[in-house]
Amino acid sequence: MQISMWKTFYIKPNEIGILYHRSDFKKILQPGTYTYFGRYWQVKTYDLNQPEAKIENLELLLRNHSSELQQYLLVVRTAFNQAALVRFGQNWISIAPNQLRAFWRGFIEVESHLFNLNESLELPAEFVQQLRGIALSGIKKFQISEYEIGLLYVQNNFVRPLEPGEYAFWVVDREVSVRTLSRIVPNPDFPLEDVLIERHPEFVAAYCEIVQLQNQQVAIARYQSKAIAILPPCSRKLFWQGVEVEVIDISTDAKLPSRLIAELVTGLPEALALSRYCLHICEVPTQHVGLLYVNQEFQTQLQPGKHAWWVFGRSLQTEVFDLRQQTMEVSGQDILSKDKVPLRLNLTAGFRILDPLTAKNSLSDITNYLYKELQFALRGAVGERTLDALLEDKGAIDRSIFDYIRQKTTDYGIEVDSVGVKDIILPGEIRTILSKVVEAEKAAQANVVRRREETAATRSMLNTAKVMEDNPVALRLKELEVLERIAEKIEKIQVNGSLDSILTELIRINRQ
Structure with a gap:
């Protein structure tokens, strides 16, 4: 069997091939059919629908065959401080530093x-628009709305402000963040205000008002003429430009003028909420007077109205006194009379404060002092009198207590106008005894009156009899009066004879 020494390779229309002989690069093969003699030929094909050429030993091939490969390849090489964007058709990919693609x-x-990347991490605007809606590794996008401003931070260090718009930044080897602040809010929470003021005065001058x-x-x-913030001493704060700032010196006078009281105390609820922890507020009603103490020292009296002071660097205290007539009740006082009878009394006193400063400086608790002294006066007045004396002249108790309490309060700027015992409550058994005594006294009085009336009636009848004895006409009139009384009790009377016979018969009946 004879082995063929020819090798044929077919490159499809959508492919490209690299010809190797014994692993050595020879050439790039375009689509078509190729035949080579020998056993050590081989071809690696790549699908051109996948634009990236993932070639093994690319670095070595470029080193030895750069000119030939450059005809067919777009080579992207990034240094440690570089990044790249590659567009193929409508698609994009990002390439990080230290890459060969x-x-x-x-x-x-x-x-x-x-x-x-050393020059700028920001992508130019034309790339931001083309990359809209495409997510790429190593790139972070930000959208700043029209009512916002963005603060760009790289590695947590402020770089610059970002006006409304779209932005994209490389984040392959460092942290990039944007903190957005609303321009609608005039006093936003600026991040690290002191750093912005100290290290970035150009930003502060261009965008902010500094206090x-x-x-x-x-x-x-x-x-817009509405209070948005109150700043204490030794503070500093950033606001957007357009905010008006009023600086007030409180070294000599910490009291607010009437215009600021109207704005911060009696104005909008938002302004009162701002000043809640900055002001000491005192409202003095009509017919009252106030005392002002600064650092525990008396300063002045306060007339009716609203008053306010800045609290920074000082201790403020106010107290309001009612100058009108006041009433004090001393109730349920159990006291023994001189003859050892237990009594319960209720006392009412009317007083007014004439000199609040003297009263405040002399007494720690005015009402408690008055209450105790009235108790002492009541016990002294009741304890030196018997029950009978108390019941006979209750006004004596009032006079005694009044004289005592006036002496005690005159030096303290307090005037006691009236004192009166409202109730003297006796124990049950004492009330029973007194009831019996009163009942016996009234019974004796009634008996005397009855005897006196009987004596007077008898004397009157005797005088009448003497008159009728000497005067027949008077006797006849008396007889007619008796007849009239009898007739009132009889429904029907039949008279036979004359009136004289009737009277004669009546007289006879009476004698019988």
């Missing part, structure tokens, strides 16, 4: 673009 020419349109306050300064930031 090859693509067949001619069958599909192929083009490559090399990028120096830097001294030790005794406060600032109010307003946007």
Whole structure:
């Protein structure tokens, strides 16, 4: 059997081949039929529908046969600081640094673009548009809306701001991120504000308003005439341009003028929420007075109205006093009278504060002091009197307590106008005894009155009898009066004879 020494190779129309002899590159074969003599010929074919030429030992082949291969291959070689984009037809691929890639020419349109990553990580705008909707490894895309601005960070270091639009960056060997801030919000949370202020003054000057306050300064930031932020002393803050900032010196006077009270205290709820932790607010009602203490020292009296102070760097305290007549109840006081009778009393006192400053500086608790002194006065007034004396003259207790409490309160700027015992409550058994005593007294009084009336009636009857004895006409009138009373009780009367006979018979009946 004779072995043929000829070898025939067929390259399809959509293929390309590489001819090797004993593993040595010889040439590129276009589509067609090829015959070679010898046993050591071989051909490796590649489908041109797959544009990338995944050739073994490509680096060695390019080194020895570069000129011949360049006719058929688009070779892309990236250094450590380079990346590339390759377009074949409508498709794109990205190539990372330190890569060697090859693509067949001619069958599909192929083009490559090399990028120096040391110069810029950002892809030009024309590539961003062409890559829209295509996800590629090593490339990160960002969309900045029209109401936003983006802050570009590379390796967590701020690079520059990004205006609204589409952006793409190489992220093959470093971290790239974009933090978006709303331009609608005038005071967004700028990331690392101090770094932006210190290291990137060009960005701050182009986009921001900066507020830097001294030790005794406060600032109010307003946007479109509405307060959006209150800044404490020694602070600094960034705002978008267009924000108005009012800096206030609080070194000599920390009290807010009326215009700021109207804006921050009685204005919009949002403004009050901003100033909640920045202001000490005191409202003094009508017929009241307020006392202001700064760092535990009295400063001034406050007239009715709303008052506010900046709290930074100082301790503020206010107290409001009612100048109107006030009432105090001392209830349920169990006290023994001089004759050891247990009593329960309720007392009411009317007072007013005349000098709030004296009262505040002299007494730690005004109402508690008054309550205790009224208790002492009530116990003293009741304990030195017997039950009978108390019941006979309750006003004496009031006068005693009034004299005592006025002496105790005059030096403290307090005036007691009235004192009165409302109730004296006796124990049950004492009430029973008193009821019996009163009942006996009233019964004796009733008996005396009854005897006096009986005596008067008898004397009157005697006088009447004497008059009728001496006067027949009066006697006859009395008889008619008796007859009238009798007639009132009889429904029907039949009279036989004269009136004299009737009266004679009646007289006779009475005598019988």
